[in-house]
Amino acid sequence: MRKFVALLLALAMTLTIVSIASADETGKVYYLNFKPEADQAWQDLAAEYTKQTGVEVKVLTAASGTYSDTLTSEMEKKDAAPTLFQIGNAEGVATWGDYALALDGTDLINEMTTADFNLKNANGETVAVGYCYEAYGIITNKALLEKAGYTVADITNFESLKKVADDIHARAAELGFDAFTSAGLDGSSSWRFSGHLTNMPLFYEFRDDGITEQPATVKGTYLNAYKNIWDLYITDSAADPAKLSTYTGDAAQEEFATGKAVFFQNGTWTYADLSAAIDPANLTMLPIYCGVEGEENAALCAGTENCWAVNSKASEADQKATLDFLKWVVTSDEGTKMMAEQFGPIPFKNAKEPENVFFKDANEMLAAGKYVVTWAFNYTPDVDNWRAGIVSALEQYSAGSADWSELEYAFVDGWAKCYEATH
Amino acid sequence: MKRKGRAAAGAVTSPLIRKPIQRWFAVFLLPTFLCFCIGFLWPFIQGIFLSFHKFTTVSNTSFVGINNYLKAFKDEGFMHAFGFTALVAVTSLILINVLAFAVAFALTKQIRGSNLFRGVFFVPNLIGGIVLGYIWKTLINSVLPVSMSIQAEYGFWGLIVVLCWQQVGYMMIIYIAGLQAVPEDMLEAARIDGASGWKTLWHIILPNVMPSITICTFLSLTNGFKLYDQNLVLTNGAPMRRGIGMTEMLALNIANNFTTANQRGVAQAKAVLFFILVTALALIQLRLTRSKEVQQ
Structure with missing residues (x-):
């Protein structure tokens, strides 16, 4: 009996380790969204992505005018910090540059039609991707x-x-x-x-x-x-x-x-x-x-003041999951449709035409x-x-x-x- | 009453009660102490720690020595805010206490409806600073030729008006309690000796309400120095002259500084200085007014 229990326990422990390890391998995405009006669209898109790929995508939206405060407190969470966040301008790069992964050469960057809206740090690395423009x-x-x-x-x-x-x-x-x-x-x-x-x-x-x-x-x-x-x-x-x-x-x-x-x-x-x-x-x-x-x-x-940055302090698996998610957002049918509706024209090859006479x-x-x-x-x-x-x-x-x-x-x-x- | 009081005091010194208290005091004390540590002591220590660091998030800091303090002292805006805050605090301290005492004095005379008046004067204190500030801002700006954010003098007096309106009622309650505790026999003796109203006020009433004056001046002084929300709503530091917010007070200056990139450490250093300043002033003021209190 005791042996059986011990075996069971050992099995349970191994399974836990395996499950943790596998979770680590696939990684997960946590997006701290900047635009309250696009919250529902992001939630739906995240759910769709999880349905298709099984990768967990969490979207949290900061209340209007509190992005900087929310980002500061969320970044304090070592293991549960946002993997994807928003940098708006040069000052944002000065504040959050330490947390922004250099994105040059990634699939996401290769999908872009222009680098005009991206933000670079002092070393000339692209640390934030301008994903829409106004x-x-x-x-x-x-x-x-x-x-x-x-x-x-x-x-x-x-x-x-x-x-x-x-x-x-x-x-x-x-x-x-x-x-x-x-x-x-x-x-x-x-x-x-x-x-x-x-x-x-x-x-x-x-x-x-x-x-x-x-x-x-x-x-x-x-x-x-x-x-x-x-x-x-x-x-x-x-x-x-x-x-x-x-x-x-x-x-x-x-x-x-x-x-x-x-x-x-x-x-x-x-x-x-x-x-x-x-x-x-x-x-x-x-x-x-x-x-x-x-x-x-x-x-x-x-x-634009809407640029994505990937958290350089997140685990490699999470960074990869985040980049994969972004690539899907700007290339898939569901993603580009949502982006066109919410953000108008986006500087990516697969972008859809928006209806807006100003554009x-x-x-x-x-x-x-x-x-x-x-x-x-x-x-x-x-x-x-x-x-x-x-x-x-x-x-x-x-x-x-x-x-x-x-x-x-x-x-x-x-x-x-x-x-x-x-x- | 007296017997009961003595019996209760006796009970506490009885070993039957004292023993368990001595043994179990920790159970009663620790939760509060823990809250105190989490809510006050730890943030305070960390605040001091952070004031010597450069940081964006508190888990990722780099030591910079006293640089933050040097920058704080070099900041003209901070120095101006200090002067302006002192001016607001002192002016409001005087006005609030004089007005509150006058109202309390009037309302302890037997006049009709004094309870209603007490209520009316007290109510402003129950309204939050932001809401109050916003309403007053609209009111004041609509009667002024230009708004408060253009003319610094208007901004200053606007702050004073709002502070008085909000705090006079609260201080009034404290003064009423103090006035009611002035021994009737002393007043009667003064009357019989033929003391004039002013003399009674000066030599009998004021010394007797000194404890109230201590607490009221303490409250209005620290309130004046710590003022943030009304300042934010009324003028938000404007007008700016040569890059300095003419009506920016210390707390607002610190908060604005904190949202500036790479300036969080400096804001933290300012906050530590601010704490030292307010504490020192409050202690000096307490000592000065306490020494005037009389034992009844």
């Missing part, structure tokens, strides 16, 4: 524009944009709508100007200076262009420039959706909401013109040989603090309590300070 510009209501007596073709640079906008603003009472939506500086809206709009001076400066990695300092060569467009936004709009911090992002979107303004600076991600309110045939996206020479040839601002605009401009304004703001050091400085300067400048030099300081000196603090 574009932004000045979203325009063509129907209203025509009502005011203009067409999209009339706007080809800053001068013509200003002419049209000034005229619409002057006749706002008679027309029943204004040129621009409110340039709100509430936290829900300010990123459109401290992040997206600052990309214009950054992009042109980096283009002139041939900058391809995060610089320690910037010069602000094109800040006059930034001032041009900002002045236009706050002048040709119904919003009170002294109270911009009280205008939210939702407010601006609603002004546009209800036809109170012709122009709305935002991106492809608003398509679902806007097309529900306005006939997609009347929607188009113009490049942001700000008075830079040659800008007639500019296309939309395209880039069609982006593609047409590219086909016409215009240059992409890439997301130069992804190099921003200490993003939150740098942007906070810009927002505060814009707010004071617009209310008239500080002059433009405050913004120049926030832009140029602020950059140097933020760089120094994080390096």
